[in-house]
Amino acid sequence: MQNTSASSAQDPAHPAGPDGSPGDETAASPRAARARGVLRGARAPRAVVIGSGFGGLAAAVRLGVRGYDVTVVEKLDAPGGRAYVHRQDGFTFDAGPTVITAPFLLEELWQLCGRKMADDIELRPVTPFYRIRFHDGATFDYTGDAAAMRAEVARLSPGDVEGYERFVRRSEAIFRVGFEELAHVPFGSWADMARIVPDMVRLESYRTVYGLVAKHVKDDRLRQVLSFHPLLVGGNPFSTTSIYSLIAFLERNWGVHFPIGGTGALVKGLVSLIEGLGGTVRCGAEVRRISVEGGRARGVELASGERLAADVVVSNADSAWTYRHLVPPEARKRWTDRRIERQRYSMSLFVWYFGTRRQYPDVAHHTILLGPRYRPLLEDIFEKHVLADDFSLYLHRPTATDPALAPPGCDAFYVLSPVPNLLSGTHWPTAQERYRRSISALLEATVLPGLEGALASSRLLTPQDFQDRLLSFRGAAFGPEPVLTQSAFFRPHNASEDVERLYLVGAGTHPGAGLPGVLSSARVLDRVVPDASKLA
Incomplete structure (x- = not known):
């Protein structure tokens, strides 16, 4: 998979910009100074970023450093997108990403602004990375120690x-x-x-x-x-x-890390970087459509009717949702409704956030509970789109690392079950409580004894919420499924194939989902978005 072009020969920690110059310079660097100097006395070109997930926030930082006047517009009442933070009953629940890997991708954003992430964020290593519990009760501690x-491995299977x-x-x-x-x-x-x-x-x-x-x-x-x-x-x-x-x-x-204060602390830190560069993050501002004139993105129209003009538009919204609902049909020659519907989409997730009035000190920060079936369960989820009676679970206990995320003597959790996307036809408003109770019964019988009697707080996120609240096509939690025919060139491009000066970041574009993936998608913009000096 080696790319022999001159640009890819750069150190991946120092990607080249579209003009071939280094792409990771700080706000005090010669490149950043040139951008400010060129724009002195002229209107800075405007960039609108749709969505404030990690991809959108990282894109806003990078564009701000490069001299753009950046506005991030977010549908929800607080930034973060899938990294939204729920606070209730004294508990803090990170809604989405909880596994922080490749921390240099985050540190680089602070460096671009002439700051140190360590001054704002405390990342703590987590070990084991995951405690894996098999259906028979046996466990495997997955770590970074060779x-x-x-x-x-020898304990589990000496011959392997x-x-x-x-x-x-x-x-x-x-x-x-x-x-x-x-x-x-x-x-x-x-x-x-x-x-x-x-x-x-x-x-x-x-x-x-x-x-x-x-x-x-x-x-x-x-x-x-x-x-x-x-x-x-x-x-x-x-x-x-x-x-x-x-x-x-x-x-x-x-390694695997977790930020003190939860992943919401990272969101807050990134917002502060954007604002420090003169950018704006507007919440409660849902985009109705992307304005396209002459084949070029010219800004966005909000659900309120307000129009925001822009020289470039970056969508951190779900890629299928972006093309299906935000880009006018007449502007789409590649991403037609038919092509969007024919793509294979990822599974969805059922997530139960809950707090307990007691603590479970023997439960690791990250636990994976494997069910009685592996391949057949995955076939039900991905191929048959059937909501099975059994499940495998990911259990997150952030208070193992940061006790302050729950009241004294309590624990905060979320448990995640991979489930089919909305092609399953499941009516989640009626199915969700039954499914939650099934999960609770398994947890109570395995790693969380007395769970139902210890509950102090509870909330749910279903595939229907992924569609209705997070605007994910078919309620898919990760966009297009990462099969070979939907990877790299075959994924929706970072620079839109249909609309000039429309760019995509996040899970639905290259390189894909996961925190390193969405942060890397914002890095790609350094290569494809014109320098501000060329648009001033």
Whole structure:
């Protein structure tokens, strides 16, 4: 998957801008100073960013540093998008992302503004990364320590230690190309895709994640341990391209972290960066449509009727929602309704946020509870679109790292169950409480005894909420499913194929979902959005 163009030869931590200059300079750097100097005495070009998820906020920071007058418009009453924060009954619940990897992508945004993230954000390493609990009660502590991981593998399946080591080496090889060389490179043409084909073949990208794992290890439980990562970005391990096996090495390389104050602290910090650059974040401002004239984005129209003119528009909204509902049909030649509907979309999520009047000190920060079925359950979710009676769960206990997220003597949690998107036809207003009780019963019987009697706070997020509240097409939680035919060039492009000066960031565009993915999508803008000096 190696791209041999001059731009991709840059260090991935220092991506080139559209003019070939370094893309990671601080606000006090020569490049930033040039941008301000060129614009002195002239109107700074305007950028409107739709949505304040991590991708949108990162894009706003980067555009602000480059001399744009940035306005972020957000439908909800507070910033964050899927990283919204719910506060109730004394508990703080992060609505979305909870696993922080590749922290340098965040630190870089502070550096661009001439600041240090450590002055605003305290990131704490989490170990184990995940405690995986099998249906029979056995556990596996997944960490970044090589010796500890070998010992865990040997305890589970002694005959697979060598195969596990081979898998780690293959994960690193994929990471070196798939993340370091390609995650920050736009795929705007067939030539971009053609250049990486030899490496895709060499790295066996035609295999699925599960297929690559199964090539190296034989034990069924270990195969599950090493293949679940695609579920963190909306993919089925049995159909997601093995490119996503890079996540295993990415976590080992930089670790898994959690910010004190929750991921909402990161949102607050990014908003402060935007405002420090002179930008604005407007909440309660839903976009009705993107204004397109002469094939070019000219701004946005809000649901209130207010119009905001812009020289460039960046959408951090769901990519399918952007094209289907925000871009006028007459302006879409590539992303027609038919093409949008024919894409394969990720699964959705059922999330139960809850607080308890007691603490569960033996529960890790991140726990994965695997159900009795692995592949058949994933087939129900992704292929059959059936809401099954059984489930596998991700349990998040942030108070294991930051007790202040709950009242004294209490614990805060959320439990997430992958479920089909709205193609399942499930009527969630009537199904949600039954499903919650089923999850609660399993948790009570396994890792959280006495749960129902200890509940102090509760709220739900269903696939219907993903569509209605978060404007995700079909309630898919991660946009297009990350199969090979919907990756890189085949994903909605960062620079819109249909509308000039419309750009996309977030889970629905290249490189994909997950916090490193959406932050990298904002990095790509440094290569495709014109420098402010050219629009002044």
